[in-house]
Amino acid sequence: MELIVEGVRQALALLLALDRELLTITWLSLKVSCSATLISLALGLPSGTLLALSDFPGRRLIISMVNTGMGLPPVVVGLFVTIFLWRNGPIGFLEILYTPTAMVLAQAVIATPIVTGITIASIQNLPAKLKLQILALGATRLQMVWILVREARLPLLAAVMAGFGGVISEVGASMMVGGNIKGQTRVLTTATVMETGKGNFDVAIALSLVLLGLAFGVNYLLTVIQQRERPR
Amino acid sequence: MLVARILCAVLLLVMSTGGVAAFAAGEGGKTVILATTTSTQDSGLLDLLLPIFEKQSGYQVKTISVGSGQAMKMGERGEADVLLVHSPAAEQKFMAAGFGATRRLVMHNDFVVVGPTADPAKIRGSGAVEAIRRIARSGALFASRGDNSGTHAKEQGLWKAAGINPEGQQWYQQTGLGMGQTLNVAAEKKGYTLTDRATYQALRKNLSLDILSEGDGKLLNVYHVLELNSVKWPKVNRAGGKAFADFMVSKQAQQLIGSFGISRYGSALFFPDAGKTLEALGL
Numbered sequence: 465m466e467l468i469v470e471g472v473r474q475a476l477a478l479l480l481a482l483d484r485e486l487l488t489i490t491w492l493s494l495k496v497s498c499s500a501t502l503i504s505l506a507l508g509l510p511s512g513t514l515l516a517l518s519d520f521p522g523r524r525l526i527i528s529m530v531n532t533g534m535g536l537p538p539v540v541v542g543l544f545v546t547i548f549l550w551r552n553g554p555i556g557f558l559e560i561l562y563t564p565t566a567m568v569l570a571q572a573v574i575a576t577p578i579v580t581g582i583t584i585a586s587i588q589n590l591p592a593k594l595k596l597q598i599l600a601l602g603a604t605r606l607q608m609v610w611i612l613v614r615e616a617r618l619p620l621l622a623a624v625m626a627g628f629g630g631v632i633s634e635v636g637a638s639m640m641v642g643g644n645i646k647g648q649t650r651v652l653t654t655a656t657v658m659e660t661g662k663g664n665f666d667v668a669i670a671l672s673l674v675l676l677g678l679a680f681g682v683n684y685l686l687t688v689i690q691q692r693e694r695p696r
Numbered sequence: 697m698l699v700a701r702i703l704c705a706v707l708l709l710v711m712s713t714g715g716v717a718a719f720a721a722g723e724g725g726k727t728v729i730l731a732t733t734t735s736t737q738d739s740g741l742l743d744l745l746l747p748i749f750e751k752q753s754g755y756q757v758k759t760i761s762v763g764s765g766q767a768m769k770m771g772e773r774g775e776a777d778v779l780l781v782h783s784p785a786a787e788q789k790f791m792a793a794g795f796g797a798t799r800r801l802v803m804h805n806d807f808v809v810v811g812p813t814a815d816p817a818k819i820r821g822s823g824a825v826e827a828i829r830r831i832a833r834s835g836a837l838f839a840s841r842g843d844n845s846g847t848h849a850k851e852q853g854l855w856k857a858a859g860i861n862p863e864g865q866q867w868y869q870q871t872g873l874g875m876g877q878t879l880n881v882a883a884e885k886k887g888y889t890l891t892d893r894a895t896y897q898a899l900r901k902n903l904s905l906d907i908l909s910e911g912d913g914k915l916l917n918v919y920h921v922l923e924l925n926s927v928k929w930p931k932v933n934r935a936g937g938k939a940f941a942d943f944m945v946s947k948q949a950q951q952l953i954g955s956f957g958i959s960r961y962g963s964a965l966f967f968p969d970a971g972k973t974l975e976a977l978g979l
Contacts, residue, residue, distance in 0.1 A: 551775055551929075552773060552774055556931075645760075646746075648758070661734070661873075661877050663898070663899035663902045
Protein backbone atom coordinates (compact mmCIF):
# COMPACT_ATOMS: atom_id res chain seq x y z
CA MET A 465 0.00 0.00 0.00
CA GLU A 466 2.85 2.30 0.91
CA LEU A 467 4.43 1.62 -2.49
CA ILE A 468 1.23 2.55 -4.29
CA VAL A 469 0.81 5.83 -2.42
CA GLU A 470 4.47 6.66 -2.83
CA GLY A 471 4.34 5.60 -6.49
CA VAL A 472 1.37 7.82 -7.27
CA ARG A 473 3.02 10.71 -5.43
CA GLN A 474 6.25 10.30 -7.41
CA ALA A 475 4.24 9.87 -10.57
CA LEU A 476 2.46 13.18 -10.02
CA ALA A 477 5.79 14.84 -9.31
CA LEU A 478 7.20 13.55 -12.60
CA LEU A 479 4.08 14.64 -14.46
CA LEU A 480 4.02 18.09 -12.94
CA ALA A 481 7.70 18.59 -13.69
CA LEU A 482 6.88 17.71 -17.33
CA ASP A 483 9.81 15.34 -17.38
CA ARG A 484 11.40 15.59 -20.83
CA GLU A 485 11.80 11.87 -21.37
CA LEU A 486 8.23 11.25 -20.27
CA LEU A 487 7.01 13.79 -22.80
CA THR A 488 9.06 12.22 -25.61
CA ILE A 489 7.70 8.77 -24.80
CA THR A 490 4.12 10.00 -24.54
CA TRP A 491 4.30 11.94 -27.78
CA LEU A 492 5.72 8.92 -29.63
CA SER A 493 3.00 6.65 -28.25
CA LEU A 494 0.38 9.05 -29.51
CA LYS A 495 2.01 9.47 -32.90
CA VAL A 496 2.50 5.77 -33.53
CA SER A 497 -0.93 4.67 -32.36
CA CYS A 498 -2.78 7.50 -34.12
CA SER A 499 -0.96 6.78 -37.38
CA ALA A 500 -1.73 3.09 -37.06
CA THR A 501 -5.41 3.80 -36.30
CA LEU A 502 -5.57 6.11 -39.31
CA ILE A 503 -4.15 3.46 -41.62
CA SER A 504 -6.52 0.87 -40.20
CA LEU A 505 -9.43 3.24 -40.87
CA ALA A 506 -8.31 3.81 -44.45
CA LEU A 507 -8.21 0.04 -44.97
CA GLY A 508 -10.97 -1.12 -42.64
CA LEU A 509 -13.80 1.29 -43.44
CA PRO A 510 -13.95 0.61 -47.21
CA SER A 511 -13.35 -3.12 -46.93
CA GLY A 512 -15.85 -3.45 -44.06
CA THR A 513 -18.47 -1.52 -46.02
CA LEU A 514 -17.82 -3.63 -49.10
CA LEU A 515 -18.12 -6.86 -47.12
CA ALA A 516 -21.32 -5.68 -45.48
CA LEU A 517 -23.07 -4.65 -48.67
CA SER A 518 -21.85 -7.09 -51.29
CA ASP A 519 -22.59 -10.72 -51.88
CA PHE A 520 -20.11 -13.19 -53.28
CA PRO A 521 -19.03 -16.76 -52.62
CA GLY A 522 -16.62 -16.99 -49.69
CA ARG A 523 -17.97 -13.84 -48.06
CA ARG A 524 -18.88 -15.64 -44.84
CA LEU A 525 -15.45 -17.21 -44.66
CA ILE A 526 -13.80 -13.81 -45.03
CA ILE A 527 -16.06 -12.26 -42.38
CA SER A 528 -15.25 -15.10 -39.97
CA MET A 529 -11.58 -14.47 -40.62
CA VAL A 530 -12.03 -10.75 -39.93
CA ASN A 531 -13.89 -11.53 -36.72
CA THR A 532 -11.11 -13.89 -35.63
CA GLY A 533 -8.61 -11.17 -36.51
CA MET A 534 -10.33 -8.82 -34.06
CA GLY A 535 -8.70 -10.88 -31.34
CA LEU A 536 -5.33 -11.17 -33.04
CA PRO A 537 -2.69 -11.49 -30.29
CA PRO A 538 -0.21 -8.59 -30.58
CA VAL A 539 2.78 -10.83 -29.84
CA VAL A 540 1.91 -13.03 -32.81
CA VAL A 541 1.70 -9.98 -35.04
CA GLY A 542 4.97 -8.74 -33.56
CA LEU A 543 6.72 -12.01 -34.23
CA PHE A 544 5.67 -12.21 -37.88
CA VAL A 545 6.31 -8.55 -38.62
CA THR A 546 9.77 -8.91 -37.07
CA ILE A 547 10.60 -11.96 -39.17
CA PHE A 548 9.44 -10.18 -42.32
CA LEU A 549 11.39 -7.03 -41.52
CA TRP A 550 14.67 -8.71 -40.59
CA ARG A 551 17.59 -7.52 -42.70
CA ASN A 552 17.69 -10.91 -44.34
CA GLY A 553 13.91 -11.34 -44.28
CA PRO A 554 11.46 -11.01 -47.20
CA ILE A 555 11.11 -7.22 -46.95
CA GLY A 556 14.29 -6.51 -45.04
CA PHE A 557 15.51 -4.17 -47.77
CA LEU A 558 13.15 -1.53 -46.35
CA GLU A 559 15.44 -1.32 -43.29
CA ILE A 560 12.66 -0.23 -40.99
CA LEU A 561 12.99 -2.78 -38.16
CA TYR A 562 13.45 -1.05 -34.79
CA THR A 563 11.94 2.21 -36.09
CA PRO A 564 8.60 3.89 -35.34
CA THR A 565 7.52 3.02 -38.88
CA ALA A 566 7.75 -0.68 -38.08
CA MET A 567 5.65 -0.10 -34.98
CA VAL A 568 3.01 1.73 -37.00
CA LEU A 569 2.97 -1.18 -39.43
CA ALA A 570 2.53 -3.80 -36.72
CA GLN A 571 -0.14 -1.80 -34.91
CA ALA A 572 -2.01 -1.21 -38.16
CA VAL A 573 -2.08 -4.98 -38.67
CA ILE A 574 -3.60 -5.32 -35.20
CA ALA A 575 -6.18 -2.54 -35.61
CA THR A 576 -7.39 -3.18 -39.17
CA PRO A 577 -9.45 -6.32 -38.41
CA ILE A 578 -11.00 -4.53 -35.41
CA VAL A 579 -12.09 -1.58 -37.54
CA THR A 580 -13.22 -3.83 -40.38
CA GLY A 581 -15.22 -6.09 -38.10
CA ILE A 582 -17.05 -3.26 -36.35
CA THR A 583 -17.69 -1.56 -39.69
CA ILE A 584 -19.35 -4.71 -41.04
CA ALA A 585 -21.53 -4.98 -37.94
CA SER A 586 -22.52 -1.28 -37.97
CA ILE A 587 -23.49 -1.21 -41.64
CA GLN A 588 -25.39 -4.45 -41.37
CA ASN A 589 -27.26 -3.17 -38.34
CA LEU A 590 -28.91 -0.44 -40.39
CA PRO A 591 -32.58 -1.18 -41.19
CA ALA A 592 -32.67 -3.38 -44.29
CA LYS A 593 -35.38 -1.26 -45.91
CA LEU A 594 -33.16 1.82 -45.80
CA LYS A 595 -31.08 0.50 -48.67
CA LEU A 596 -34.15 -0.13 -50.82
CA GLN A 597 -35.60 3.25 -49.95
CA ILE A 598 -32.43 5.09 -50.95
CA LEU A 599 -32.25 3.24 -54.25
CA ALA A 600 -35.96 3.85 -54.85
CA LEU A 601 -35.37 7.59 -54.47
CA GLY A 602 -33.06 7.37 -57.44
CA ALA A 603 -29.65 7.38 -55.83
CA THR A 604 -26.73 5.83 -57.64
CA ARG A 605 -25.00 2.89 -55.96
CA LEU A 606 -22.13 5.09 -54.84
CA GLN A 607 -24.51 7.65 -53.36
CA MET A 608 -26.31 4.87 -51.54
CA VAL A 609 -23.07 3.61 -49.97
CA TRP A 610 -22.19 7.13 -48.88
CA ILE A 611 -25.59 7.66 -47.26
CA LEU A 612 -25.40 4.31 -45.47
CA VAL A 613 -21.94 5.08 -44.10
CA ARG A 614 -23.21 8.44 -42.90
CA GLU A 615 -26.16 6.78 -41.24
CA ALA A 616 -23.82 4.38 -39.47
CA ARG A 617 -21.40 7.08 -38.34
CA LEU A 618 -22.14 6.74 -34.63
CA PRO A 619 -21.32 3.03 -34.40
CA LEU A 620 -18.39 3.67 -36.76
CA LEU A 621 -16.89 6.01 -34.18
CA ALA A 622 -16.91 3.01 -31.87
CA ALA A 623 -14.70 1.31 -34.44
CA VAL A 624 -12.22 4.17 -34.20
CA MET A 625 -12.22 3.94 -30.41
CA ALA A 626 -11.80 0.18 -30.36
CA GLY A 627 -9.00 0.32 -32.92
CA PHE A 628 -7.13 3.06 -31.08
CA GLY A 629 -7.71 1.41 -27.72
CA GLY A 630 -6.35 -1.85 -29.07
CA VAL A 631 -3.07 -0.40 -30.27
CA ILE A 632 -2.27 2.26 -27.66
CA SER A 633 -2.42 -0.44 -24.98
CA GLU A 634 -0.54 -3.26 -26.69
CA VAL A 635 3.02 -4.02 -25.67
CA GLY A 636 4.00 -7.31 -27.32
CA ALA A 637 4.31 -6.12 -30.89
CA SER A 638 5.82 -2.74 -30.03
CA MET A 639 8.49 -4.41 -27.94
CA MET A 640 9.45 -6.85 -30.69
CA VAL A 641 9.43 -4.63 -33.76
CA GLY A 642 10.47 -1.44 -31.96
CA GLY A 643 13.01 -2.82 -29.52
CA ASN A 644 12.21 -0.24 -26.80
CA ILE A 645 15.13 1.94 -27.90
CA LYS A 646 15.60 5.04 -25.80
CA GLY A 647 14.57 8.21 -27.60
CA GLN A 648 13.58 6.32 -30.74
CA THR A 649 11.06 3.56 -30.23
CA ARG A 650 10.33 3.68 -26.52
CA VAL A 651 6.58 4.09 -25.98
CA LEU A 652 4.49 4.14 -22.81
CA THR A 653 3.77 0.42 -22.70
CA THR A 654 7.31 -0.81 -23.43
CA ALA A 655 8.78 1.74 -21.03
CA THR A 656 6.41 0.50 -18.32
CA VAL A 657 7.62 -3.07 -18.81
CA MET A 658 11.25 -1.95 -18.70
CA GLU A 659 10.90 0.23 -15.62
CA THR A 660 9.09 -2.60 -13.82
CA GLY A 661 12.01 -4.88 -14.72
CA LYS A 662 14.42 -2.30 -13.36
CA GLY A 663 12.44 -2.13 -10.13
CA ASN A 664 11.53 1.55 -10.68
CA PHE A 665 7.91 1.05 -9.74
CA ASP A 666 7.27 4.76 -9.21
CA VAL A 667 8.26 5.58 -12.79
CA ALA A 668 6.24 2.58 -14.01
CA ILE A 669 3.20 3.90 -12.16
CA ALA A 670 3.74 7.36 -13.65
CA LEU A 671 3.88 5.88 -17.15
CA SER A 672 0.74 3.85 -16.50
CA LEU A 673 -1.14 6.93 -15.32
CA VAL A 674 -0.15 8.83 -18.45
CA LEU A 675 -1.24 5.88 -20.60
CA LEU A 676 -4.60 5.73 -18.86
CA GLY A 677 -5.00 9.47 -19.18
CA LEU A 678 -4.16 9.41 -22.86
CA ALA A 679 -6.56 6.57 -23.62
CA PHE A 680 -9.24 8.32 -21.64
CA GLY A 681 -8.62 11.68 -23.32
CA VAL A 682 -8.86 10.34 -26.84
CA ASN A 683 -11.93 8.27 -26.05
CA TYR A 684 -13.57 11.19 -24.26
CA LEU A 685 -13.12 13.35 -27.34
CA LEU A 686 -14.61 10.69 -29.59
CA THR A 687 -17.44 10.00 -27.16
CA VAL A 688 -18.36 13.68 -27.02
CA ILE A 689 -18.60 13.73 -30.81
CA GLN A 690 -20.59 10.51 -30.80
CA GLN A 691 -23.05 11.49 -28.09
CA ARG A 692 -23.71 14.93 -29.51
CA GLU A 693 -25.33 13.23 -32.49
CA ARG A 694 -27.23 10.65 -30.50
CA PRO A 695 -30.84 10.28 -31.63
CA ARG A 696 -33.09 11.69 -28.91
CA MET B 697 -21.82 19.07 -40.49
CA LEU B 698 -20.02 19.53 -37.21
CA VAL B 699 -19.02 15.92 -36.69
CA ALA B 700 -17.39 15.67 -40.07
CA ARG B 701 -15.52 18.92 -39.54
CA ILE B 702 -14.17 17.90 -36.14
CA LEU B 703 -13.19 14.49 -37.47
CA CYS B 704 -11.45 16.04 -40.45
CA ALA B 705 -9.49 18.36 -38.16
CA VAL B 706 -8.45 15.45 -35.95
CA LEU B 707 -7.47 13.33 -38.93
CA LEU B 708 -5.41 16.13 -40.47
CA LEU B 709 -3.58 16.65 -37.21
CA VAL B 710 -2.89 12.97 -36.90
CA MET B 711 -1.78 12.65 -40.49
CA SER B 712 0.73 15.44 -40.14
CA THR B 713 2.19 13.87 -37.01
CA GLY B 714 2.02 10.42 -38.55
CA GLY B 715 4.06 11.77 -41.43
CA VAL B 716 6.72 12.80 -38.95
CA ALA B 717 6.74 9.30 -37.46
CA ALA B 718 7.25 7.74 -40.87
CA PHE B 719 9.88 10.31 -41.75
CA ALA B 720 12.02 9.72 -38.71
CA ALA B 721 12.59 6.15 -39.87
CA GLY B 722 14.82 6.10 -42.88
CA GLU B 723 18.22 7.08 -41.53
CA GLY B 724 19.93 3.63 -41.87
CA GLY B 725 23.71 3.39 -42.45
CA LYS B 726 24.80 5.31 -39.41
CA THR B 727 23.02 3.05 -36.95
CA VAL B 728 24.57 0.18 -35.04
CA ILE B 729 22.37 -2.60 -33.70
CA LEU B 730 23.70 -3.78 -30.36
CA ALA B 731 22.22 -7.03 -29.12
CA THR B 732 22.98 -7.44 -25.46
CA THR B 733 21.90 -9.01 -22.21
CA THR B 734 19.27 -7.55 -19.93
CA SER B 735 21.82 -6.97 -17.13
CA THR B 736 23.73 -4.24 -19.00
CA GLN B 737 20.49 -2.34 -19.53
CA ASP B 738 18.69 -3.08 -16.26
CA SER B 739 21.74 -2.02 -14.24
CA GLY B 740 21.87 1.30 -16.09
CA LEU B 741 25.41 0.85 -17.47
CA LEU B 742 24.41 1.39 -21.09
CA ASP B 743 22.58 4.61 -20.25
CA LEU B 744 25.94 5.92 -19.11
CA LEU B 745 28.12 4.62 -21.97
CA LEU B 746 25.98 4.91 -25.09
CA PRO B 747 25.50 8.69 -25.19
CA ILE B 748 29.29 9.11 -24.99
CA PHE B 749 29.91 6.60 -27.78
CA GLU B 750 27.22 8.16 -29.95
CA LYS B 751 28.67 11.61 -29.52
CA GLN B 752 32.23 10.51 -30.30
CA SER B 753 31.54 8.23 -33.23
CA GLY B 754 28.47 9.78 -34.82
CA TYR B 755 26.80 6.36 -34.85
CA GLN B 756 23.36 5.89 -33.39
CA VAL B 757 23.08 2.75 -31.28
CA LYS B 758 19.93 0.65 -31.28
CA THR B 759 20.09 -1.47 -28.17
CA ILE B 760 18.09 -4.66 -28.29
CA SER B 761 18.14 -5.91 -24.74
CA VAL B 762 17.44 -9.65 -24.63
CA GLY B 763 19.05 -12.69 -23.07
CA SER B 764 22.57 -13.65 -24.21
CA GLY B 765 21.13 -16.70 -25.98
CA GLN B 766 18.76 -14.64 -28.09
CA ALA B 767 21.43 -12.00 -28.69
CA MET B 768 23.72 -14.66 -30.17
CA LYS B 769 20.88 -16.07 -32.25
CA MET B 770 20.42 -12.58 -33.70
CA GLY B 771 24.15 -12.53 -34.40
CA GLU B 772 23.99 -15.89 -36.14
CA ARG B 773 21.33 -14.55 -38.46
CA GLY B 774 23.15 -11.30 -39.14
CA GLU B 775 20.38 -9.28 -37.48
CA ALA B 776 22.74 -7.39 -35.20
CA ASP B 777 26.03 -5.56 -35.74
CA VAL B 778 27.77 -6.20 -32.45
CA LEU B 779 27.07 -8.28 -29.34
CA LEU B 780 27.79 -7.62 -25.67
CA VAL B 781 27.13 -10.91 -23.93
CA HIS B 782 28.08 -13.05 -20.93
CA SER B 783 27.74 -16.69 -21.83
CA PRO B 784 31.35 -17.87 -22.42
CA ALA B 785 30.68 -21.47 -23.39
CA ALA B 786 28.05 -20.46 -25.96
CA GLU B 787 30.33 -17.66 -27.20
CA GLN B 788 33.13 -20.13 -27.87
CA LYS B 789 30.76 -22.24 -29.96
CA PHE B 790 29.59 -19.10 -31.74
CA MET B 791 33.16 -18.17 -32.65
CA ALA B 792 34.11 -21.72 -33.63
CA ALA B 793 31.14 -21.84 -36.01
CA GLY B 794 32.49 -18.75 -37.76
CA PHE B 795 29.68 -16.35 -36.85
CA GLY B 796 31.97 -13.89 -35.10
CA ALA B 797 35.00 -11.92 -36.28
CA THR B 798 36.57 -10.90 -32.98
CA ARG B 799 35.81 -11.57 -29.32
CA ARG B 800 37.29 -9.30 -26.69
CA LEU B 801 37.04 -9.35 -22.91
CA VAL B 802 35.34 -6.21 -21.58
CA MET B 803 34.55 -6.62 -17.90
CA HIS B 804 33.41 -8.99 -15.22
CA ASN B 805 31.48 -9.09 -12.04
CA ASP B 806 30.12 -12.12 -10.34
CA PHE B 807 26.96 -14.07 -9.83
CA VAL B 808 25.51 -14.51 -6.38
CA VAL B 809 22.88 -16.86 -5.00
CA VAL B 810 20.20 -14.81 -3.28
CA GLY B 811 17.31 -15.94 -1.13
CA PRO B 812 15.03 -15.04 1.78
CA THR B 813 16.70 -13.86 5.01
CA ALA B 814 15.24 -16.83 6.89
CA ASP B 815 17.23 -19.11 4.53
CA PRO B 816 15.14 -22.29 4.90
CA ALA B 817 17.64 -24.37 2.90
CA LYS B 818 20.55 -23.26 5.13
CA ILE B 819 22.86 -22.25 2.30
CA ARG B 820 24.35 -19.14 3.90
CA GLY B 821 28.11 -19.12 3.44
CA SER B 822 28.35 -22.31 1.42
CA GLY B 823 29.97 -22.66 -2.00
CA ALA B 824 27.83 -22.33 -5.13
CA VAL B 825 27.42 -26.03 -5.93
CA GLU B 826 26.82 -26.99 -2.32
CA ALA B 827 24.28 -24.16 -2.05
CA ILE B 828 22.09 -25.35 -4.91
CA ARG B 829 22.45 -28.94 -3.73
CA ARG B 830 20.99 -27.90 -0.37
CA ILE B 831 18.20 -25.96 -2.08
CA ALA B 832 17.31 -29.08 -4.06
CA ARG B 833 17.43 -31.29 -0.98
CA SER B 834 15.25 -28.96 1.10
CA GLY B 835 12.73 -28.51 -1.69
CA ALA B 836 12.79 -24.72 -1.23
CA LEU B 837 11.61 -22.80 -4.27
CA PHE B 838 14.21 -21.85 -6.87
CA ALA B 839 13.30 -19.29 -9.54
CA SER B 840 15.18 -19.91 -12.77
CA ARG B 841 15.41 -17.50 -15.70
CA GLY B 842 14.67 -20.36 -18.08
CA ASP B 843 15.40 -18.17 -21.11
CA ASN B 844 18.80 -19.32 -22.42
CA SER B 845 20.37 -16.15 -21.08
CA GLY B 846 23.93 -16.05 -19.80
CA THR B 847 22.63 -16.31 -16.25
CA HIS B 848 20.52 -19.31 -17.18
CA ALA B 849 23.52 -20.97 -18.83
CA LYS B 850 25.60 -20.39 -15.69
CA GLU B 851 22.83 -21.84 -13.54
CA GLN B 852 22.56 -24.94 -15.73
CA GLY B 853 26.33 -25.40 -15.38
CA LEU B 854 25.94 -25.38 -11.61
CA TRP B 855 23.17 -28.01 -11.65
CA LYS B 856 25.33 -30.16 -13.88
CA ALA B 857 28.27 -29.80 -11.49
CA ALA B 858 25.96 -30.76 -8.62
CA GLY B 859 24.72 -33.80 -10.53
CA ILE B 860 21.09 -32.74 -10.22
CA ASN B 861 18.48 -32.43 -12.93
CA PRO B 862 16.01 -29.83 -11.66
CA GLU B 863 13.75 -29.85 -14.75
CA GLY B 864 10.18 -30.74 -13.89
CA GLN B 865 10.70 -30.60 -10.13
CA GLN B 866 7.95 -28.92 -8.15
CA TRP B 867 10.36 -26.53 -6.41
CA TYR B 868 12.04 -25.48 -9.66
CA GLN B 869 10.15 -22.72 -11.44
CA GLN B 870 11.20 -21.13 -14.72
CA THR B 871 10.04 -17.55 -15.16
CA GLY B 872 11.12 -16.95 -18.75
CA LEU B 873 11.62 -13.29 -17.76
CA GLY B 874 14.55 -10.91 -17.47
CA MET B 875 16.77 -10.75 -14.40
CA GLY B 876 14.93 -7.87 -12.74
CA GLN B 877 11.56 -9.56 -12.96
CA THR B 878 12.93 -12.94 -11.95
CA LEU B 879 14.34 -11.33 -8.81
CA ASN B 880 10.89 -9.94 -8.08
CA VAL B 881 9.36 -13.38 -8.52
CA ALA B 882 11.91 -14.92 -6.17
CA ALA B 883 11.31 -12.20 -3.58
CA GLU B 884 7.54 -12.48 -3.75
CA LYS B 885 7.55 -16.27 -3.49
CA LYS B 886 10.29 -16.33 -0.84
CA GLY B 887 12.48 -18.39 -3.11
CA TYR B 888 16.12 -18.53 -4.16
CA THR B 889 17.64 -17.47 -7.46
CA LEU B 890 20.96 -16.97 -9.19
CA THR B 891 21.59 -13.38 -10.24
CA ASP B 892 24.38 -11.18 -11.50
CA ARG B 893 25.52 -8.83 -8.78
CA ALA B 894 24.89 -5.68 -10.81
CA THR B 895 21.18 -6.24 -11.33
CA TYR B 896 20.74 -7.36 -7.73
CA GLN B 897 22.46 -4.27 -6.38
CA ALA B 898 20.48 -1.97 -8.63
CA LEU B 899 17.19 -3.51 -7.46
CA ARG B 900 18.01 -4.34 -3.88
CA LYS B 901 15.91 -1.58 -2.35
CA ASN B 902 12.70 -3.25 -3.53
CA LEU B 903 13.69 -6.82 -2.74
CA SER B 904 13.56 -8.80 0.46
CA LEU B 905 16.42 -11.00 -0.68
CA ASP B 906 19.88 -11.44 0.85
CA ILE B 907 23.10 -12.56 -0.76
CA LEU B 908 23.60 -16.05 0.68
CA SER B 909 26.37 -17.55 -1.43
CA GLU B 910 29.13 -15.52 -3.08
CA GLY B 911 32.83 -15.43 -3.87
CA ASP B 912 32.99 -18.91 -5.37
CA GLY B 913 35.32 -19.02 -8.41
CA LYS B 914 32.55 -20.84 -10.27
CA LEU B 915 30.38 -17.72 -10.01
CA LEU B 916 32.54 -15.41 -12.11
CA ASN B 917 30.50 -13.52 -14.71
CA VAL B 918 32.49 -12.30 -17.70
CA TYR B 919 31.29 -10.05 -20.49
CA HIS B 920 32.74 -10.11 -23.99
CA VAL B 921 32.12 -7.86 -26.94
CA LEU B 922 31.77 -9.76 -30.22
CA GLU B 923 32.10 -8.32 -33.69
CA LEU B 924 30.26 -10.24 -36.35
CA ASN B 925 31.52 -11.97 -39.44
CA SER B 926 30.41 -9.69 -42.26
CA VAL B 927 31.57 -12.14 -44.93
CA LYS B 928 28.64 -14.32 -43.96
CA TRP B 929 26.16 -11.46 -43.71
CA PRO B 930 27.06 -8.55 -46.00
CA LYS B 931 24.35 -6.35 -44.52
CA VAL B 932 26.05 -6.27 -41.14
CA ASN B 933 27.44 -2.83 -40.31
CA ARG B 934 31.02 -3.99 -39.86
CA ALA B 935 32.53 -0.55 -39.32
CA GLY B 936 29.90 0.44 -36.79
CA GLY B 937 30.25 -2.83 -34.89
CA LYS B 938 34.02 -2.42 -34.78
CA ALA B 939 33.71 1.17 -33.60
CA PHE B 940 31.49 0.08 -30.72
CA ALA B 941 33.70 -2.87 -29.77
CA ASP B 942 36.80 -0.65 -29.86
CA PHE B 943 35.01 1.87 -27.68
CA MET B 944 34.06 -0.73 -25.08
CA VAL B 945 37.71 -1.70 -24.54
CA SER B 946 39.00 1.88 -24.79
CA LYS B 947 40.62 3.52 -21.80
CA GLN B 948 37.75 5.97 -21.36
CA ALA B 949 34.96 3.37 -21.40
CA GLN B 950 36.93 1.06 -19.11
CA GLN B 951 37.36 3.86 -16.61
CA LEU B 952 33.64 4.63 -16.69
CA ILE B 953 32.78 0.95 -16.26
CA GLY B 954 35.07 0.72 -13.22
CA SER B 955 33.52 3.69 -11.49
CA PHE B 956 29.90 3.03 -12.48
CA GLY B 957 27.58 2.62 -9.52
CA ILE B 958 30.06 3.59 -6.80
CA SER B 959 28.29 6.82 -5.92
CA ARG B 960 24.85 5.23 -6.02
CA TYR B 961 25.37 1.76 -4.55
CA GLY B 962 28.55 2.19 -2.58
CA SER B 963 30.53 -0.29 -4.65
CA ALA B 964 31.32 -0.85 -8.31
CA LEU B 965 28.94 -3.08 -10.27
CA PHE B 966 31.43 -4.14 -12.93
CA PHE B 967 35.21 -4.55 -13.03
CA PRO B 968 36.98 -3.47 -16.24
CA ASP B 969 39.11 -6.19 -17.85
CA ALA B 970 40.11 -4.98 -21.32
CA GLY B 971 43.32 -6.54 -22.54
CA LYS B 972 43.38 -9.20 -19.83
CA THR B 973 43.11 -12.90 -20.50
CA LEU B 974 40.55 -15.23 -18.99
CA GLU B 975 43.38 -17.09 -17.26
CA ALA B 976 44.28 -13.90 -15.40
CA LEU B 977 40.74 -13.88 -14.01
CA GLY B 978 41.19 -17.43 -12.82
CA LEU B 979 39.08 -19.17 -15.46
